[in-house]
Amino acid sequence: MDSSDLNAAGSTGAPVPGASTEKGTRPLIPGQRRPHPSESTSATTPSAPRERFWRAGRLEPMPIRRLPEAPPSIHILGPTVFLVALGVGMGESYMWPRLVLVFGPEIRWLFLIGVSLQAVVMLEMSRYAMATGESIFFGAARVFKPLMWFFFVTAILVYIWPGHLSAGASAFERVTGIPWQATAVAGMLLVGVVFTLAKVVYSLLESVLSICIGLLVVGTSVVAALVGNFADLASTVSGMFAFGHLPDEATSATWFPILVGSIAFAGPSGMQQMWYTLHLRDKGAGMGAHIPRIRGLRHAGEQESMPSRGFMFDTSDPAEMAKWKGWRRWVTFDAFVLFWGVTMLVTIAFTVLAQASARLDPGVVEVIRNGERDAALDAMASSFAAAGTPVLGTVFFCFIALIGLNATLGLFDSFSRGQADMTYFFVPGAKRFSISKLYGFFLWGLIAFGIAVLLFGPADGPAAILDTLAFLSTFAMGAYCVVLLLVNNITLPKPIRPGIVSNVIIAFAALFYLGALFYSLFAYGVVVS
Numbered sequence: 001m002d003s004s005d006l007n008a009a010g011s012t013g014a015p016v017p018g019a020s021t022e023k024g025t026r027p028l029i030p031g032q033r034r035p036h037p038s039e040s041t042s043a044t045t046p047s048a049p050r051e052r053f054w055r056a057g058r059l060e061p062m063p064i065r066r067l068p069e070a071p072p073s074i075h076i077l078g079p080t081v082f083l084v085a086l087g088v089g090m091g092e093s094y095m096w097p098r099l100v101l102v103f104g105p106e107i108r109w110l111f112l113i114g115v116s117l118q119a120v121v122m123l124e125m126s127r128y129a130m131a132t133g134e135s136i137f138f139g140a141a142r143v144f145k146p147l148m149w150f151f152f153v154t155a156i157l158v159y160i161w162p163g164h165l166s167a168g169a170s171a172f173e174r175v176t177g178i179p180w181q182a183t184a185v186a187g188m189l190l191v192g193v194v195f196t197l198a199k200v201v202y203s204l205l206e207s208v209l210s211i212c213i214g215l216l217v218v219g220t221s222v223v224a225a226l227v228g229n230f231a232d233l234a235s236t237v238s239g240m241f242a243f244g245h246l247p248d249e250a251t252s253a254t255w256f257p258i259l260v261g262s263i264a265f266a267g268p269s270g271m272q273q274m275w276y277t278l279h280l281r282d283k284g285a286g287m288g289a290h291i292p293r294i295r296g297l298r299h300a301g302e303q304e305s306m307p308s309r310g311f312m313f314d315t316s317d318p319a320e321m322a323k324w325k326g327w328r329r330w331v332t333f334d335a336f337v338l339f340w341g342v343t344m345l346v347t348i349a350f351t352v353l354a355q356a357s358a359r360l361d362p363g364v365v366e367v368i369r370n371g372e373r374d375a376a377l378d379a380m381a382s383s384f385a386a387a388g389t390p391v392l393g394t395v396f397f398c399f400i401a402l403i404g405l406n407a408t409l410g411l412f413d414s415f416s417r418g419q420a421d422m423t424y425f426f427v428p429g430a431k432r433f434s435i436s437k438l439y440g441f442f443l444w445g446l447i448a449f450g451i452a453v454l455l456f457g458p459a460d461g462p463a464a465i466l467d468t469l470a471f472l473s474t475f476a477m478g479a480y481c482v483v484l485l486l487v488n489n490i491t492l493p494k495p496i497r498p499g500i501v502s503n504v505i506i507a508f509a510a511l512f513y514l515g516a517l518f519y520s521l522f523a524y525g526v527v528v529s
Helices: 080-087 090-103 105-132 138-144 144-160 163-176 180-197 200-229 232-239 256-264 272-281 284-291 296-301 320-361 363-369 375-385 389-428 434-456 459-492 500-524
Strands: 053-054
Touching: 053 105, 080 144, 080 272, 080 320, 090 105, 090 256, 090 320, 105 138, 105 256, 105 272, 105 284, 105 296, 105 320, 105 459, 138 144, 138 272, 138 389, 138 459, 144 284, 144 389, 144 459, 163 180, 163 389, 163 500, 180 296, 180 389, 180 434, 200 272, 200 320, 200 389, 232 320, 256 459, 256 500, 272 284, 272 389, 272 459, 296 434, 375 389, 389 434, 459 500
Parallel strands: none
Antiparallel strands: none
């Protein structure tokens, strides 16, 4: 019998007819199987029921519990709103339109590959989180604890830089004249206060991001329809299928690192997919329903007791597997309708705007080539204004500022959530503090460092911070694809492991991201541009 099999009965720890005891083994009833040694059991007396466990790695085994019923597959709100808020960010509204202005809409086939890979990654990240209620970081520790610490350090190296908020603040400066540093600092302080006062951080953030994303999607689509024409739309859509189109200039030392970073920004970049597993847990998706939610620092004293590990359901029980399939349908709708669909809709709107801006100001392409990277924002603002009134140019910069704020809300929460999770479970002595207090510590530490960088750091303007963040994110993405393959195929029971197609796609994603990164390094000697 495979070590992945679970005993078909007693998934809640209730009395199991015929279960083995410490005094001996009772005969099995028809159709029942004996527990495999990989399932730990315990009992205090021969007649007491035994709680069963699923062993994964050398960490504490997971007790078997009931899987909650799945909600309807078709829905509007959910943890995907965090990935949409991060996916519909500076890559879609700024970096890819800039590439379209320089290389034409045919370059968007690389965007299609990037966002489609991320949709599959999202599905596979959710597999472990919903099956166990643990984060992917905990799963990595079950495979090999240094893997988890690698991501702990990577998160600090990559996400302490306030790139998204800086770019949004730069756009806001064009509207108000307020220096972007001052706006960015105020924005970070606002985020910190809001998260500190929230009773349940997840619930507040889901509501706020849903409203912001709705405004952004509707607003950009309406303006793109006013400014663009059918030819712009047709070339935008057809450009997604111009596979293999890669102008010589795109592979130069100047543009290739930016192109690689933009592919990473096609959707949520870097470790954001890993943090998504924590949002699934706070949403109560799958076995996450058995784990308490993180509270704001003001309400940290109300934090429920956090279990020391996750849980597993009985994968040999047909009723449990039916519920599992319901959860997979729920998250698949999230991945391909909400995440992939909304991200694609917004980037189409911004690409149409970029093409319209090139018609209105043909010289903008040469300006961008000469190093004026922010010129793309000015050109698309002109497209907004061309819709009928100069006021719309101001509206465009407000959209960019809103995108920067959206991304900052998501990133600051996600970074703090991930670091707190790893610290709480794996740093000796950390459990003296509640996970909500650790969340607050990392949140305000991130804010303090971000303010110091903006006011006193070596940052060469918002665009430089963003390009650096994008390229460094590529390495994290390649690495987490490797970890995802290991976690899902080693720690999960066989009936719920990914199939061959999913494994091949994730392996391709790892090669795609890491291959592009190291090609840039060895071919051009350029790591960050």
